[in-house]
Amino acid sequence: MKKTSKSESPPNSLPKCPTGIHGLDEITFGGLPKGRPTLVCGGPGCGKTLLGMEFLVRGATEFDEPGVCISFEETAQELARNVASLGFDVDGLIASKKLAIDYVFIERSLIEEAGEYDLEALFVRLALAIDSVGAKRVVLDSLESLFAGLANESILRSELRRMFRWLKDRKLTAVITAERGNGNLTRHGLEEYISDCVILLDHRVMESVFTRRMRIVKYRGSTHGTNEFPFLIEEHGISVLPVTSLELEHTASEERVSTGIPALDAMFGGEGYFRGSSVLVSGTAGTGKTTLSAHFVNAACSRGERCIYFSFEESASQVVRNMRSVGVDLQRWIDKGLLQFRATRATSLGIEMHLVRMHAAVDEFAPSIVVVDPITALLSSSTQAETRNMLLRMVDFLKAKQITALMSTLTRGADPLEQSQADISSLVDAWLFLRDIEAGGERNRGLYILKARGLAHSNQIREFLLTSHGVELREVYLGPAGMLTGSARVAQEAKEAAEAGLLRQEIETQDLIRDRKRKAIEAQIAALQLELETEIQESTQTLAQQELKLSNLERDRGEMAKSRSLNIGSREGGGKGGSRK
């Protein structure tokens, strides 16, 4: 991100000095004005000194720019101790001549002013310190002490003016801290002298939540973020919340990631979400948002991807235990180091602080999947506009890193859709909606896809079942009586099964009857065939007999004729023939 912000600044613009402070270089588009003084003002305890020290330490360690701190309030030892908790080795840097700290003690009661004077000795000391390490960065912390210690303000003012000129002439990038005044940026109007860059630090308590904020009041010759940016002082120093990116530059991946539930993948055209997309799962209490998230995480970890699970309502072990009851074992992924739980109470920090922490965690762990469960917990204590801003920032941030984000929101009321979440909708790429379906004296869960950018998706409501082996999606029964789920669906299914059984039986019976009929007819056919054959046989026989008779007759007639003609010769023969007839 550092690189991109550098490239964003126009080529001919003011040379800038990267602070190395997380997020500050982004909102200043590259850092503080190089070779010029910058005024950092704010009330007590807002982190001015720390900002100055981090500027020096980062300069010395990351940019090879040694630095000098002229401290009017704390000794070198005190400063070193104060920032040691942030991992800054001030003593080591001093020993290696990368940092010099000069503690300037000034106490009004011990000083008598008698006549004209100037602050040449301060210049001498500063020059000595600068020369001793070859400093390119200077911090003066804080000038208020000078005003407190010296009575002659007009001398002081002219000397400070000279000091800033002197710093500029030496091309030193300086950070000058000053106390915030009433009505003015600083108590003593230092902003009149330092006009190149003014950063205002602020902290306030809103609804019992402490938030630090930073604003760039002025940055001559450069564009800069003008909003108030929340920042955090954490283990690694100051972290300014990176800005909502002004452009929408993130590349859209074609790759798909499984939702962890095959049936849900199927609803998304068989493959699940797009990688790098942001998915919102909303639903009323107890509809299975966490379970859905756990499946997603489980699937990702099975592929060897890293996940961070930000939990704002349940502790890690609670989620792990609960998910085990639906057959999802998350503990093994934690043990393997693929899954990180970050469970915090939402109210423990301001909304921005949560965001900053999430940023830090994501930067550190570099996951490919992030789950926020639920974001509503974060939103409870902030206004609608803040909510949207926060989501926008988070979505942008995760998208830029190609991280697939699954966020759950708790919706309230009977008709929880759209009303309060209309603006959230435009931020997310896919929106799953889990809802209760109350019918027949029971409550069942329904799931449908409200939207999925760039994905062909099912428009069907599915019944969402939590079983001991995970989530199952069932088609709901749609009939004339409406949509049926749960027992009603089961009953309907049973009824349908019974009806089908009955029908099947009927068909079988009819089959049987037809078979029998066929057999009967076949038998009849066989009998008739037999009859026919008999008939034919009989008739053939008769015919043969008749033919025989006929031939006999003809023969007899012949013989008779023969015998008649032979009558003269033998009577007996003729007599015989006549008797036969």
Add this chain to the structure above:
Amino acid sequence: MPERTPEKRRKPEEEPKAWELRLYVAGQTSRSLQAFANLKKICEEHLEGNYRIEIIDLLKNPQLAAGDQILAIPTLVRKLPEPVRKIIGNLSNTERVLVGLDLRQRE
């Protein structure tokens, strides 16, 4: 400025309370010269030679500034007698110098 090395104006050893004064300057500016002249005058009048003035030029010895926590130029430091007192300015306001040196009660 007549001399930059420590100037010894100490009276014989019998004086128990010797004053040790340091005047920090940065180069021979007119203001420094004024301060030195004013200081000398006051010392002569009030300390009757029982004093020692050391002039430190920070342009030559910048590392000495931190030790006495010098910020303004010129600065007069009363090292002895204790406690250490500091007076800044060209010492033109004699009253204030005397108050600063504890030679006169603060009003």
